[in-house]
Amino acid sequence: MVYEYRLEGKVALITGAGRGIGTGIAEVLAEAGAHIALNALTPRYVVKFAGQLEERTGRRVIPYPADVTRSEQVDDLFQRVLKEFGRIDILVNNLGDAIAKPLVPLPGHEGSPASDEEIRKVIDINLTSAILCTRAVGPHFLERRSGKLIIISSFSGVHGRPNLTLYSAAKSGLIGFARSLALEWAPYGIQVNGICPGTFPDPVTTGEEGYLQAVGAARTSVPVGREGRLREVGLLALYLASSASDYMIGQMLYLHGGLLT
Secondary structure, X not given: OOHHHOOOOOEEEEOOOOOOHHHHHHHHHHHXXXXXXEEEOOHHHHHHHHHHHHHHHOOOEEEXXXXXXXXXXXXXXXXXXXXXXXXXXXXXXXXXXXXXXXXOOOOOOOOOOOOHHHHHHHHHHHXXXXXXXXXXXXXXXXXXXXXXXXXXXXXXXXOOOOOOHHHHHXXXXXXXXXXXXXXXXXXXXXXXXXXXXXXXXXXXXXXXXXXXXXXXXXXXXXXXXXXXOHHHHXXXXXXXXXXXXXXXXXXXXXXXXXXXX
C-alpha cells in the first residue's frame, strides 16, 4: 500500500458501526493498520463483528455499545476509548437512520403527521449524534493539533426525496456542520470532510428480501447499473482518514454511481 494511505498506530472511532456502511469503513481502516473502536446502540451486531474483524486483521477492535444521541453516554464513550487506546486519531460520524413518511398526510392518502418523537428521533440520530461526538473529541484533537473528522451524510442531503423530508433535513445539516467546522479547525491541523453515499443496501440491516429489492431497483435507477458496496465507502473513508487528504478541507465527496451527475 502507498505510504500515505497507511494507518499503523492510528486509532479510529466509528459510530453506528454494528452493521451497514459502518462495517465497510471499519474493515478498510483496520486493513490499513488502524486500531478500531466500534460504537453501536446495542451489542447485538457489533460484538460479533468486532471479534471477526480483529481475528481477520490482527488489529485491536473493541466494541463500545452506547447511545450517542445522549450527551452523558457520549462523554462516557470517549473517556472509555481514550483510557483503552490512549488516543483518537480519526472520528467517523457514521450513525444514521430514516423514517420514510411525508411530513403531513397527503391528499388522498391516509396517515398521521410526523410526531414530535419522530422528528426528534431522526434529527438526533443523524445530526445531534454527530455534533455531540465531535464536541467530545474536539479538545483532544485541538490539544494534539491533529485529527481527521469524517462526516457520513447522504446524497439525500443535497437531493430532495419524497417521504424523506426529515432525513434530508438532518443530512443537509451535517453538510453545513462539516463545512463550517472545517474552517474553524483547519488552522489547528485538523481536517474535516465527509462522504455522501447513494444506494448502499445491507442484508443485515434490511433483511435478505429488502436487500434483493434494493439491488434490483439499483439496476434501473442508478446510472452505473448496480448498488453500491459497503467496502467502497470504506475505501473513500480511508483516503479522508489518511495523510493523503491533508490538503483537503471541508469537502463532501459524492459516491452514488451517477445519481446526481
